[in-house]
Amino acid sequence: MKSNSSAGHAVVVGGSVAGLLAARALSTSFHQVTVFERDTFPAHTVARRGVPQGRQVHALLTRGAVGLDGLFPGFVDAMTAAGVPSGDGQADFSWFLDGHRMAGATSGLRGFGVSRPQIEEMIRDRVGALPNVTVVAGAQVDGLLVDDGRVAGARVRRHTGAEESVAADLVVDAAGRGSRALAWLREFGYPVPEHTAVRTNVVYVTRHYKQEPGLLDGRLGTTVVPYPGQPRAAVVVRQEGDRFAVLLAGLLGEEPPTDDAGMIDFVSGLAGQDAADVLRSAVPVDEAVKMRYPESTLNHFDRLDRHLGGFLVVGDALCSFNPIYGQGMTVAVMEAELLQSLLQEHGTQNLAPRFFASAAALLAEPWSLATGGDLRFPEVEGERGPQDAEINGYLDQFRAAAAVDPALGTAFLKVANLMAPVTSLLSPELMERVQRAGAQ
Ligand SMILES: Cc1cc2nc3c(=O)[nH]c(=O)nc-3n(C[C@H](O)[C@H](O)[C@H](O)COP(=O)(O)OP(=O)(O)OC[C@H]3O[C@@H](n4cnc5c(N)ncnc54)[C@H](O)[C@@H]3O)c2cc1C
Numbered sequence: 001m002k003s004n005s006s007a008g009h010a011v012v013v014g015g016s017v018a019g020l021l022a023a024r025a026l027s028t029s030f031h032q033v034t035v036f037e038r039d040t041f042p043a044h045t046v047a048r049r050g051v052p053q054g055r056q057v058h059a060l061l062t063r064g065a066v067g068l069d070g071l072f073p074g075f076v077d078a079m080t081a082a083g084v085p086s087g088d089g090q091a092d093f094s095w096f097l098d099g100h101r102m103a104g105a106t107s108g109l110r111g112f113g114v115s116r117p118q119i120e121e122m123i124r125d126r127v128g129a130l131p132n133v134t135v136v137a138g139a140q141v142d143g144l145l146v147d148d149g150r151v152a153g154a155r156v157r158r159h160t161g162a163e164e165s166v167a168a169d170l171v172v173d174a175a176g177r178g179s180r181a182l183a184w185l186r187e188f189g190y191p192v193p194e195h196t197a198v199r200t201n202v203v204y205v206t207r208h209y210k211q212e213p214g215l216l217d218g219r220l221g222t223t224v225v226p227y228p229g230q231p232r233a234a235v236v237v238r239q240e241g242d243r244f245a246v247l248l249a250g251l252l253g254e255e256p257p258t259d260d261a262g263m264i265d266f267v268s269g270l271a272g273q274d275a276a277d278v279l280r281s282a283v284p285v286d287e288a289v290k291m292r293y294p295e296s297t298l299n300h301f302d303r304l305d306r307h308l309g310g311f312l313v314v315g316d317a318l319c320s321f322n323p324i325y326g327q328g329m330t331v332a333v334m335e336a337e338l339l340q341s342l343l344q345e346h347g348t349q350n351l352a353p354r355f356f357a358s359a360a361a362l363l364a365e366p367w368s369l370a371t372g373g374d375l376r377f378p379e380v381e382g383e384r385g386p387q388d389a390e391i392n393g394y395l396d397q398f399r400a401a402a403a404v405d406p407a408l409g410t411a412f413l414k415v416a417n418l419m420a421p422v423t424s425l426l427s428p429e430l431m432e433r434v435q436r437a438g439a440q
Contacts, residue, residue: 010170013141013171019175021127027133036140083240088108103409119329146188151311173314199294200293200374202250206246206289207287210244220238225324231250231251232256249324258288300360314336322370324373338358397434
């Protein structure tokens with residue numbers, strides 16, 4: 001084992017979306033940032049082993065696109081230049097909420113038909129070009145180095161089998177749901193956080209098809225959202241490479257099949273028929289791929305009374321959401337913005353408790369949005385507040401009313417795209433509109 005010296009060196013574990021974005025945030029305050037990624041990166045824009053969800057449809061929420069454009073100026077234009085289709089999230093998209101088709105309008109929310117490998121590659125190219133960031137592929141972090149109550153670095157093993165100890169002032173764990181952060185904390189005698197889990201047993205199936213002009217009527221895409229009594233979702237979206245991506249999802253025991261006839265059957269009873277049309281007539285370009293996502297998990301690092309100094313956890317390793325809501329990458333963007341601003345305000349002083357407290361505040365909104373949606377299903381176990389039934393009753397009316405009043409649809413999509421808080425749906429003006437639409 002050899003040892004590197006450190007001077008303002010930060011190490012990031014995992015070179016996926018959250019790790020790369022964390023590196024971008026750290027690059028403004030640290031002399032040198034090294035991202036260690038276990039995988040080797042593919043030569044073409046395809047999914048890789050360490051990110052199996054990369055083969056499934058990923059939505060980039062408007063808040064995520066805005067944030068990426070801030071972290072990497074020109075990012076949105078570069079997506080367009082790379083052939084990523086985009087359009088208005090309401091006017092160019094059909095939405096089916098609780099079986100009702102949302103009324104169309106220009107929302108000003110831009111939606112993108114971008115695949116997960118494409119977005120990761122674009123972020124990686126930009127992070128890799130930062131002069132003080134090195135992205136090392138084929139390098140697994142096996143553990144931490146700890147000295148005097150602080151992180152002192154990481155133990156890294158290369159694909160060749162070579163091992164080294166890398167000195168660092170900060171280690172950021174962005175290793176996703178398989179993160180070993182808790183085991184590492186235990187190893188050094190540190191307390192591990194409690195966690196909250198909400199189990200929905202989501203099953204995803206994605207397949208890609210050649211785009212055909214006659215399908216989707218020129219729209220960017222369509223989404224049929226699951227709801228109590230109909231735990232199935234269907235999404236069709238135009239993507240770069242002249243493809244349609246079709247996603248079928250089931251929750252709570254519903255399982256989309258992967259054969260042609262079964263997939264058509266799965267969507268034939270749903271409110272929107274775009275997915276069925278594509279499945280019946282478009283030409284597939286790959287095999288259908290299935291993935292299971294048992295539960296959303298939130299680790300409460302903010303509640304720890306003792307932190308390992310200089311050790312942070314971000315992205316899915318910190319909080320992982322039911323993918324139906326499309327929040328993971330956007331939240332990783334928001335965490336990177338947070339990390340950058342905390343470092344700019346007070347440097348690395350007390351960074352771990354400051355970061356985890358602020359991240360908990362940041363996560364509260366998307367977590368309550370996602371788990372609030374999950375807890376509408378009576379089968380889902382979890383804590384329900386005394387006012388939930390009343391609020392859910394109103395939101396049921398809201399979704400139905402959005403079929404009549406397009407302003408309600410816009411307000412709903414702003415919340416879903418993390419551009420407005422859930423509480424904005426409870427404003428007196430919108431409540432009145434819901435009542436008026438209900439009376440029609
Ligand atoms: C089915 C599914 C659908 C989803 N859909 C959406 C969506 O529509 N929109 C959205 O925004 N998000 C979605 N997500 C979430 C999104 O994929 C993640 O939030 C996003 O990839 C960020 O995750 P991450 O970077 O924290 O972790 P990951 O993407 O899981 O990456 C972890 C990385 O760490 C590496 N690694 C692990 N251990 C080590 C180690 N010891 N040393 C070095 N490297 C290591 C892995 O190889 C991998 O590259 C979905 C997730 C799933 C499962």
